[in-house]
Amino acid sequence: MLISKELRRIDGAAPDARPVLAKHVKMAASPFQFLRGASQLFYADLSFGNLRLPNALLDVPLTRIVGDCHLANFGFLTENGSYGDTVIWAPNDYDDAATGHAAFDLLRFCVSLFLVADFLEGLVAGRYRSEKRFKNKTPPTWKDAAGASERFLKSYRKALGQIVKDTDKRDEALKRFAKGHFLKKPICKAQARSAGGKHFEKKSSVAKLTKRTAAGFRFDPSSDKLAEVAPVLAGELRQVFGPHLDDDVLDVARRIGAGIGSLSVERYYFLVGPDAAPDAGTFRETHVVEIKQQREAAVIHHFPDLSPVNRMNPAHLTVDCQRRMMRRPDLVLDEVYWSGLHWLVRSRHHARLTVDPEDLLRTRKPAKALKDYAEACGVALARTHSRGDRRSVRYERAMTSALKTSRKELIALARKYAGQTRQDYALLLKMVGAHGDAYAT
Structure with a gap:
């Protein structure tokens, strides 16, 4: 089985090995956690043709990519590491960064939006568990996740278009949010933790x-x-x-x-x-x-x-x-x-702060919060990808053109693969066995 083979290759043991690895038990918490812990499986599916990106996106010039691009790998951090005081919103995990197709990052992030919606719905329904408390009982739906994916890709494309017109835009950063934006309170919290901040x-x-x-x-x-x-x-x-x-x-x-x-x-x-x-x-x-x-x-x-x-x-x-x-x-x-x-x-950044998916359920409008989150990630990721080549705007021109025709197809593919990930997660649960019961029901 591909799942067992890929997890064994990276982790040194299959999910059905005993004792079960702590990592595999964590992955049994939800399909979203499974996605986070098995990035190699995503690339295996792409390589074997189980997952096929639109050709227009694969024709775009390569750039530097995050590699393990999902909702939980964005957050607030202090620039220059622990030497700086400026807090920005950006990708915060480069362990799987490499040169590759930016569409890998775009698809993986959209898949994570659907799986976060599934996770939050599962929390409310009692299928999944969390140590964090939440108040709102109206989680985002998969329709909301599709809308968030649309916002993510549109903001990404718009940011690339701005860089084409003014290359100085690639070195701008998200460091403030309007009142009512989901990330307004978290950035204030992060700023208070930076050097010189009150906390x-x-x-x-x-x-x-x-x-x-x-x-x-x-x-x-x-x-x-x-x-x-x-x-x-x-x-x-x-x-x-x-x-x-x-x-x-x-x-x-x-x-x-x-x-x-x-x-x-x-x-x-x-x-x-x-x-x-x-x-x-x-x-x-x-x-x-x-x-x-x-x-x-x-x-x-x-x-x-x-x-x-x-x-x-x-x-x-x-x-x-x-x-x-x-x-x-x-x-x-x-x-x-x-x-x-x-x-x-x-x-290690002084003000490193990640917004957990459960925090969406602490807002009055979780669906809007998810869209706010996705839009901010789209802008930040576009600038991050753009810095892979500062000599030209060839990447930016090609990607804005490709997304114009392939955006809806990419979202549909993300939705389909999120469904596949849920099926793969069910297989993981069987392999992990009773050890996963503490995290999923």
Whole structure:
């Protein structure tokens, strides 16, 4: 079975293996979670012809793509990593970034809109579970998801058209939203967590992971996101990665339980900053740097010959894509070869904030909120794709033309594949067995 084969290839074990991997149990929460954890299956279906994009979209010049493009991989972040204070809305996960067809990102995002609608409807109906509370009992429908897909693609096309007329537009960013927009409250929340914001010392990424000690700021040993690193390994990590961190290393910890697609990937956190008295001034300069084992981007295995660029080692490719695709990339962004593996070195953004699908059910009009969300993602993604080639507007011209004729076909394809994903999810549940019962009914 393709599902079992692809999950085993990436995760090292099939879903019916015992004990069941924590990643596969998480994927059993809903079809949306399944989509998030199995990007390689999406590309397998494209490669084998189970999923066929319109030819007009495949004729568009290649560009740098997010790779694992879905609703939960957009969010608020501080530009320049933890060195900047400007909060923007943008793609926030480049682990599967590569050179490829932008239509891969467009289709995958639209599929996620349908599956988010399914997830929210399932929460209200009791088919799926969540630890987050919600009030609204009127979730978006698949018709609403189709409307959100339309808004997403129209805003994407419009943003590309603006870049054709004025190339400076590709370096603009979404950093404010009007009153009544779904993302207005979240951006205010993110801004309060940035350096200088009123909640920086309590709610920022670094604040949630650290505590003040007599020796200075250190990782909080009671955090459920971090695990202690043995002294010998901590010393080796400092020796290998210290030169890339641009400051004193205050502490080292292992990150646990992060994400879904990369849940089984090893990663470490470094607390970096002035080795001085723990006061407000030194805390502002203290930040977290992530060291993450980097795997081959999902698209490459099934499309190995798309571009020579994709022959870079996995960490180098991620660094290269992130530097090109972000308006102001992290100042700490590098790659290191250690212990026979390629590792990505990058800042953790002070104000990193992701809007969870359940948050849509906290609004008066979830369907409108979903459309607001999709429209903002369309604008941000268009600018991100456009930065793949700053020498011309060939990509932008070709894609605006292709979407004019292929937009409705792409939405219909996304809806169909969302249905297929629900069927694949049902097969996953059978393989995971009783272990999935805690997440799905």
